[in-house]
Amino acid sequence: MAAMTREETEALIQEVLEVYPEKAKKDREKHLAINDQSLEKANKCITSNRKSLPGVMTIRGCAYAGSKGVVWGPIKDMIHISHGPVGCGQYSRAGRRNYYVGTTGINTFGTMNFTSDFTEKDIVFGGDKKLAKLIDEIEVLFPMNKGISIQSECPIGLIGDDIEAVAKVKNKEHGKTIVPVRCEGFRGVSQSLGHHIANDAIRDWVLEKRDGDDSFPTTPYDVAVIGDYNIGGDAWASRTLLEEMGLRVVAQWSGDGTIAEIEKTPKVKLNLIHCYRSMNYIARHMEEKYSIPWIEYNFFGPTKIAESLRRIAEHFDDTIKEGAERVIARYKADYDAVIAKYKPRLEGKRVMLYIGGLRPRHVIGAYEDLGMEVVGTGYEFGHNDDYDRTIKEMGNATLLYDDVTGYEFEEFVKKVQPDLVGSGVKEKYIFQKMGVPFRQMHSWDYSGPYHGYDGFAIFARDMDMTINNPCWKSFKAPWKTEAASEPVKAVA
């Protein structure tokens, strides 16, 4: 199928909207748009970060998911208490594949679930005492933890527990950082507010711990990697490139990160932001308070990596600029080989994406390096500034969909007929049953890393083995294929 024209895309959107009642149609219309590269600002064409409509299937998460699951969860040497009923913590436990080094249960706690397991009694009489007891128990059972964060679930805000008071008392008693995070799930319209709340909690309770303490030896080449959650080892694949070009990575936020790294971040010279959506708040704060500049970068696919490395190097002296060129040259043979191998198999394939955070725009470059085309993209919980950054990356007349509903997404895929859909696990089996090749782009489908030059090789292999998998040819029942109409030869 050839690329759609503007009119065809417009007609498709109208056709999909047809089934909604008048009021819902009017609302959903604002969230579906046709990309127009000539626009400078996304608010001219798309509305985002609004409450989902009741009755439609949204894929969004809650503020607790944004804080505990995304921002705080990967900090490996802290214990993150899911404060409230047991489910929120247990059902989200260890599902994100943010890898870390350490001995779980001894000095790292990433895949464990700590919860205050609220019951009726705690809702009625309040859970502060239970929280205090829980923190004491943690200190006895896991003495090597470097700090505790209290991640509020919905009931905490509803019954009005004072977790800040408990945190302050226990901080005095145990001498460790204890951070109360007011990320009750009902706040905001999506996990995005959870990211903001988590950033603010880091700002208020952790970041200034080493202000005025200059004992940490710094170099002119100190940077922090912010907004890389080490999904399948992503942050490691990024970090090697930065170190190879001569930079010193002081902190990883927050994949494979520690609280000590976070406390040292105000000493760096430049903050590198990968996931803009979830961590721009803290970068802006550090710029204002500590005068640390920040830049966004993109480590998906060789074109964007080279661009990003050069842009990062511009903030440093010539040794780093040479370093960037050296790194790009060193990996050139590798990624050229990857492109030579997979581009002929993937050229011209069309992709539709629907993901969160940074990926709806960041992975476009990687697909384009393989000769593929992204024909539709959308954010679960993006804001206007995300769409501002997406317009230039996407082709003209391609689809943009914000907080797309289950129904809309299915219809778009049926009509556009992409060769690959990239979204989350909830969408995976729907599209696979429809016969459309699918990759999970949240967890890299249990593969990864996808960042960096090493990640690009894995990315290319994964896309190839999904799209060119022989199973898609066997999708029709044998008696419905044309071959079945030929008389079957008797086997002797």
Add this chain to the structure above:
Amino acid sequence: MLTLLFFALENPMPSVMLRKREDGKLLFYVAKKDLEETIETIEFDSPEKWGGEVVLGDGSKYYFEPMEPAPKIPLTLQAKRL
């Protein structure tokens, strides 16, 4: 009640984060509104006096209380919507 609603929708005194972009232009960022715009013109823009009426890239106008001397940017300030 109506005024309350008005305040909730359109805070006339938003807290604005100002920062310099790489090309030297000032960026005007209001977190609560996802508004990130360049500042096109500014009434007083000298080392001695800074502020006054500003016009953003999208044409909207805001007002900063003039400051003497000019503040160090990045900075968070209260702006008045005009």
